[in-house]
Amino acid sequence: MILAVINGINVSVDDGATILEAAAQAQVKIPALCKHPDLPPTAGCGICVVKIAGRGGMVRACCTPLEEGMDITTNDAELADIRRTVVKLFLSNHPDECLYCGRNGTCELQTMAAQFGIRHDNYPELVPDLPKDKSTGSIVLEPRKCIKCGRCIEVCQNMQDVWALSFVDRGFDTRIAAAGEIDLADSPCIRCGQCSAHCPTGAIFEFDQTQEVWNALMNPDLRCVAQIAPAVRVSVGEAFGYEPGEIVTGQIYAALRRLGFDTVFDTNFGADVTIMEEGTEFVQRFVHGAGTLPLITTCCPSWVDFMEKYHHDMIYNFSSCKSPHAILGALTKTWYARQAKIPPEKIFMVSIMPCTSKKYEITRSDEMFASGQQDVDVSITTRELSRMIRQAGIDFDSLAAEDADNPLGEYTGAATIFGQTGGVMEAALRTAHYLITGEELAELEFNEIRGLKGVKEMEVEVAGKTVRIAVAHGCANVEQVMDKIRAARDANAELPYHFVEVMACPGGCVGGGGQSWGVTDEIRKKRAAALTADDRSKDKRCSHQNESVQKIYDDFIGKPLGEKAHELFHTRYKPRPQYRR
Numbered sequence: 072m073i074l075a076v077i078n079g080i081n082v083s084v085d086d087g088a089t090i091l092e093a094a095a096q097a098q099v100k101i102p103a104l105c106k107h108p109d110l111p112p113t114a115g116c117g118i119c120v121v122k123i124a125g126r127g128g129m130v131r132a133c134c135t136p137l138e139e140g141m142d143i144t145t146n147d148a149e150l151a152d153i154r155r156t157v158v159k160l161f162l163s164n165h166p167d168e169c170l171y172c173g174r175n176g177t178c179e180l181q182t183m184a185a186q187f188g189i190r191h192d193n194y195p196e197l198v199p200d201l202p203k204d205k206s207t208g209s210i211v212l213e214p215r216k217c218i219k220c221g222r223c224i225e226v227c228q229n230m231q232d233v234w235a236l237s238f239v240d241r242g243f244d245t246r247i248a249a250a251g252e253i254d255l256a257d258s259p260c261i262r263c264g265q266c267s268a269h270c271p272t273g274a275i276f277e278f279d280q281t282q283e284v285w286n287a288l289m290n291p292d293l294r295c296v297a298q299i300a301p302a303v304r305v306s307v308g309e310a311f312g313y314e315p316g317e318i319v320t321g322q323i324y325a326a327l328r329r330l331g332f333d334t335v336f337d338t339n340f341g342a343d344v345t346i347m348e349e350g351t352e353f354v355q356r357f358v359h360g361a362g363t364l365p366l367i368t369t370c371c372p373s374w375v376d377f378m379e380k381y382h383h384d385m386i387y388n389f390s391s392c393k394s395p396h397a398i399l400g401a402l403t404k405t406w407y408a409r410q411a412k413i414p415p416e417k418i419f420m421v422s423i424m425p426c427t428s429k430k431y432e433i434t435r436s437d438e439m440f441a442s443g444q445q446d447v448d449v450s451i452t453t454r455e456l457s458r459m460i461r462q463a464g465i466d467f468d469s470l471a472a473e474d475a476d477n478p479l480g481e482y483t484g485a486a487t488i489f490g491q492t493g494g495v496m497e498a499a500l501r502t503a504h505y506l507i508t509g510e511e512l513a514e515l516e517f518n519e520i521r522g523l524k525g526v527k528e529m530e531v532e533v534a535g536k537t538v539r540i541a542v543a544h545g546c547a548n549v550e551q552v553m554d555k556i557r558a559a560r561d562a563n564a565e566l567p568y569h570f571v572e573v574m575a576c577p578g579g580c581v582g583g584g585g586q587s588w589g590v591t592d593e594i595r596k597k598r599a600a601a602l603t604a605d606d607r608s609k610d611k612r613c614s615h616q617n618e619s620v621q622k623i624y625d626d627f628i629g630k631p632l633g634e635k636a637h638e639l640f641h642t643r644y645k646p647r648p649q650y651r652r
Contacts, residue, residue, distance in 0.1 A: 264427030264584020302490030316597030321472020339482030341395030400446030425583030452585025484606030
């Protein structure tokens with residue numbers, strides 16, 4: 072432990088902590104723009120400068136380790152003046168477009184300017200004339216608003232191992248751009264949105280499609296149907312003052328109806344169907360040898376994009392099953408359309424996702440038009456839904472909880488844990504065990520594959536056979552799993568795993584690129600814990616126990632992996648252009 076004094080307060084922290092971290096433990100807030108709890112310090116902004124007694128000059132708190140006996144001052148008139156000057160310099164290079172910016176009210180630079188009481192310009196305006204990049208249709212890169220903090224580059228290159236973003240040019244001309252200054256859509260970008268989730272300003276933002284949804288809601292010829300993903304229910308409340316992880320499922324259903332949606336379903340129903348297909352697929356491969364092992368999950372479209380670009384030698388390992396919202400979209404425009412006697416082309420399906428890459432997924436291949444129409448018409452993020460609720464003047468906090476419309480709103484506990492890393496695997500194991508043995512698992516929870524460790528491994532005994540499992544989240548953690556599989560395959564050695572789950576975003580969907588602003592590991596843990604609690608609260612916690620799913624199979628689909636199931640619920644993959652990283 073290191074003992075020091077911060078603003079006259081005695082502090083004791085673990086060796087290796089920075090001054091910024093030590094101050095936070097002492098409930099002292101040192102302002103900073105470039106530092107994010109997920110990321111190592113870059114010391115880029117210079118706002119976090121502090122004084123150390125007995126030393127000349129100032130140091131940056133984010134990257135300076137606390138030392139024994141330090142006497143630190145984090146705030147005085149001189150420090151406040153320096154910080155105010157630094158913020159003004161940022162503002163001189165930043166467009167005054169707050170009223171038109173999607174981050175208005177949540178922008179960290181805007182908050183900092185208000186905090187330091189900046190009311191006038193001191194420096195000439197040097198805002199660069201740079202175009203927006205909307206090419207991905209998932210995120211928008213607006214380099215004019217970049218403050219060059221480097222967060223997005225750290226996330227893209229090191230957290231995600233994608234290397235789509237970089238700084239180009241030098242000095243005053245430094246700017247953020249797709250590597251090689253090409254369109255972002257032509258870069259290695261996998262549309263995960265982690266860059267936007269970590270950007271402090273509006274320089275990287277989700278591709279806003281709320282107006283498309285409003286237009287549909289105002290069209291009397293359309294029946295507007297909504298579905299919400301598992302992770303949305305434990306995040307959207309944060310935009311309305313709820314604590315991270317509070318479950319607001321019923322209020323979301325009510326808000327969607329207030330917005331004008333005619334029907335409200337739940338993506339969790341699609342998650343239960345996913346498990347019926349994917350669990351059966353695993354049984355076919357593991358028990359009957361009908362396919363390549365290990366089976367790798369495919370619920371995450373950013374991971375699918377990453378695989379098609381960098382791991383396409385493993386296409387035959389990928390589950391062919393679509394993600395839950397794509398499955399529910401196909402069911403809505405086929406089974407539900409027939410039941411409701413509505414032409415599929417008159418149904419407008421909107422999925423509310425924690426994810427920016429879902430915007431890409433809904434048109435990624437011909438299989439996303441399995442109903443004869445585009446199965447999901449628009450996918451919006453948690454943040455876009457929050458804005459729509461505010462625009463509609465809905466007092467979210469006062470909404471009474473409502474239920475989803477059945478049967479496509481019914482779900483089990485297994486479906487709701489899809490939103491956290493390890494959840495898809497856990498749900499699949501519950502049903503796979505039943506499909507293999509005909510018996511329910513005595514213990515439904517697999518604690519070894521929960522939590523935020525980058526790669527989690529475990530073994531499970533099923534009918535006397537050992538199933539070896541890996542769960543990875545955050546694309547940078549995927550490489551070691553893939554390399555381990557390749558090494559065994561190339562050496563004709565025993566497989567290290569039989570079943571692998573991958574989520575592109577750290578923490579899984581609870582940390583998705585379209586979730587409410589301000590995510591940290593602590594917030595990811597709270598959101599995941601809420602999904603676990605929701606699972607435990609259900610009478611039925613295994614996907615095969617969902618009676619509405621059983622009925623739709625009996626009446627419409629037939630059997631898992633059958634002809635109709637393949638037509639509506641499955642997709643194909645192909646190698647995509649590779650890029651040097």
